[in-house]
Amino acid sequence: MPKTALYNMEGAAIGEVELSEELFAAPINTAAMHLVVRSILANKRQGTQSALTRGEVRGGGRKIYRQKGTGNARHHGNRAPQFKHGGVVFAPKPRDYVINVPKKVRRLAFKSALTSKLNAGEIIVVDSIQLKEAKTKLMAGMLKNFELKNTTMLVLPGRDETIIRAAGNIDKLETSYVNTLNVYDILKAGKIILTQDALKGVEEVYA
Secondary structure: OOEEEEEOOOOOEEEEEEOOHHHHOOOOOHHHHHHHHHHHHHHOOOOOOOOOOOOOOOOOOOOOOOOOOOOOOOOOOOOOOOOOOOOOOOOOOOOOOOOOOOHHHHHHHHHHHHHHHHHOOOEEEEOOOOOOOOOHHHHHHHHHHOOOOOOEEEEEOOOOHHHHHHHOOOOOEEEEEHHHOOHHHHHHOOEEEEEHHHHHHHHHHHO
């Protein structure tokens, strides 16, 4: 069973914590992670872009000049794509970008992401995070104890207004919850900080 160090808010190791073998020692499937990340990013697209084709642009019904004798190319209306105010050749239209991924593949990708993060030494488990008040300097002080420089994701078991308000003004810190965790956020984060309660929640929900 995989293990990792358990830290306190001061950044000192106070013991070890056992991790779920199913989540943190799974075979890493790069293809599954790639598919799920594509799905998450594609599903965020609104798909509302729209432009007019030459048949939809208003006006341009009259032939702009006679067919022969002018020395110019043959044209009919002035709403063709080569004219100003003309239509778009392959006009984008509203469409659905959703990519459906089977549940088993999503779970496989989630386990692969957590395992890869643990193998890279980018998962930090903290016994608990307790702030006296919602002050940014208190949260920044905790992050400084762990010498975190890149983007960090803090995973909480549930909504904690004190922690959320304290973390809100820190650029490279993102907060997430057990029930909103996804493969894209895991892979995008440089380091992941989990409280012990959040770790138990992740293992209960996803293992």
